[in-house]
Amino acid sequence: MRQPLAYDNVDRVVDAIPLPEGITLRSARDDDWPAMRRLAATCFGSFRDPDTLTTWRSMSPREGVILGCDGTDIVGMCMLLDLELTVPGGRQLPTAGVTWVAVAPTHRRRGLLRAMFTGLHQRIVQAQYPIAGLLASEATIYGRFGYGPATTETALSIERRHARLHPEVPTIGGVRVVDPAEHRDHLADIWERWRRRTPGGLRTPPQLWDEVLADRASARHGGSPLFCLLHDDGFVMYRTHDAEAGKSVEVTKFTAVTGDARLALWQTLLGLDLMHTITVGTHPADPLPHLLADPRQACTVSSEDALWLRIVDVPMVLAARRYSHDVSTVIEVSDAEFHGGGRYALIIRDGQARCVPSDESPEVRLDLSVLGSIYLGAHRPSAFAAVHRLHCDKPDLLRHLDLAFSWEAPAELGFGF
Ligand SMILES: CC(C)(COP(=O)(O)OP(=O)(O)OC[C@H]1O[C@@H](n2cnc3c(N)ncnc32)[C@H](O)[C@@H]1OP(=O)(O)O)[C@@H](O)C(=O)NCCC(=O)NCCS
Numbered sequence: 001m002r003q004p005l006a007y008d009n010v011d012r013v014v015d016a017i018p019l020p021e022g023i024t025l026r027s028a029r030d031d032d033w034p035a036m037r038r039l040a041a042t043c044f045g046s047f048r049d050p051d052t053l054t055t056w057r058s059m060s061p062r063e064g065v066i067l068g069c070d071g072t073d074i075v076g077m078c079m080l081l082d083l084e085l086t087v088p089g090g091r092q093l094p095t096a097g098v099t100w101v102a103v104a105p106t107h108r109r110r111g112l113l114r115a116m117f118t119g120l121h122q123r124i125v126q127a128q129y130p131i132a133g134l135l136a137s138e139a140t141i142y143g144r145f146g147y148g149p150a151t152t153e154t155a156l157s158i159e160r161r162h163a164r165l166h167p168e169v170p171t172i173g174g175v176r177v178v179d180p181a182e183h184r185d186h187l188a189d190i191w192e193r194w195r196r197r198t199p200g201g202l203r204t205p206p207q208l209w210d211e212v213l214a215d216r217a218s219a220r221h222g223g224s225p226l227f228c229l230l231h232d233d234g235f236v237m238y239r240t241h242d243a244e245a246g247k248s249v250e251v252t253k254f255t256a257v258t259g260d261a262r263l264a265l266w267q268t269l270l271g272l273d274l275m276h277t278i279t280v281g282t283h284p285a286d287p288l289p290h291l292l293a294d295p296r297q298a299c300t301v302s303s304e305d306a307l308w309l310r311i312v313d314v315p316m317v318l319a320a321r322r323y324s325h326d327v328s329t330v331i332e333v334s335d336a337e338f339h340g341g342g343r344y345a346l347i348i349r350d351g352q353a354r355c356v357p358s359d360e361s362p363e364v365r366l367d368l369s370v371l372g373s374i375y376l377g378a379h380r381p382s383a384f385a386a387v388h389r390l391h392c393d394k395p396d397l398l399r400h401l402d403l404a405f406s407w408e409a410p411a412e413l414g415f416g417f
Pocket of ligand 1: 015044045101102103104105108109111112113114115136137138140144207334393
């Protein structure tokens with residue numbers, strides 16, 4: 001059971017952190033939010049809709065925001081969201097979602113992020129979150145804090161006018177064109193089924209559905225209101241955009257619980273005759289190219305880290321997921337910044353792991369950020385061994401680790417936060 005954070009504990013924790021000169025840390029108060037919104041807009045380049053902000057704020061636990069102040073000015077902030085993450089095998093872990101990380105351009109590179117993060121991660125431990133996750137604006141910031149990229153988002157673009165279905169693919173059907181707001185329960189049910197089986201899936205609280213379906217003009221980025229295609233086991237939400245080259249479809253959410261639902265939804269999307277291109281964010285193993293007579297019509301336009309994970313409670317988190325192969329070894333996990341990690345015996349039998357502290361000499365050594373990267377099965381231990389970021393002298397053991405950590409369902413980020 002997670003512990004609620006108490007004011008006196010929080011103050012004690014924050015007091016103990018070395019701070020840049022002239023800076024104090026404290027929790028956010030209700031009247032801080034307008035200044036926080038301005039700081040975020042300055043750092044990220046655009047203002048968030050106040051109602052959208054209220055939605056995200058409602059997902060933050062009490063004492064979930066740390067501010068860095070210079071006198072009365074708020075010059076830094078970071079925030080926790082109370083999330084629930086699906087791991088391979090379907091268990092869901094309470095997860096600290098770290099977001100709204102910003103330091104004013106007047107106060108950068110003096111150690112304010114490090115100070116706020118030290119406080120925030122003490123709170124994460126105090127509140128007994130076993131794992132923390134974030135999305136990184138730049139891939140060079142968070143490795144030092146024990147976070148590793150754990151899912152990859154691949155953006156595909158399809159020249160719809162040239163895309164033909166492969167002749168062996170059967171026609172499925174069963175798709176309706178609907179108003180998404182009128183089918184909220186159906187969409188939420190499909191999403192719930194999908195996120196419970198997908199590593200990286202996140203529980204979506206009702207207020208986040210309200211936010212998506214409010215379909216605010218500020219969320220459209222010049223595109224149309226949301227369109228929705230609905231199947232019993234899947235849905236697509238998309239916007240259209242006008243460009244000189246013709247109309248394009250931007251898929252904002254593609255969720256399919258079954259292979260047939262995925263097929264039926266793609267057949268419908270590819271039937272949007274007057275649309276020139278379709279773009280979609282997906283995982284690297286998406287079978288979409290095999291659906292097409294010419295698989296080159298599904299072009300990868302980008303491939304980027306999405307969810308980053310920091311494993312806070314190593315034994316608990318390693319025991320929480322299921323595995324695809326037996327392994328027995330001793331691992332040593334380093335965590336230079338926040339002194340997590342440790343040395344553990346890891347015994348995996350019949351898909352289930354036991355992980356206990358050990359004094360034996362380790363066969364595998366790796367940084368906590370690397371453990372975060374391999375945890376959901378999106379990256380192989382041997383890929384890190386190849387660049388000397390995971391150390392293991394036994395090729396057979398490395399092969400077994402690759403097999404053990406792989407998983408049948410590809411990892412995907414549930415939603416951006
Ligand atoms: C990223 C940001 C929060 C860093 O804040 P900061 O107070 O300047 O960071 P710190 O001085 O505490 O730096 C801590 C460490 O991170 C490194 N670091 C900080 N920002 C970095 C960046 N953008 N790229 C690479 N390294 C970075 C520092 O060099 C320092 O390294 P060290 O381990 O060698 O000491 C700040 O630059 C910012 O607000 N950027 C714009 C908004 C943004 O991108 N936020 C992150 C959203 S995910």
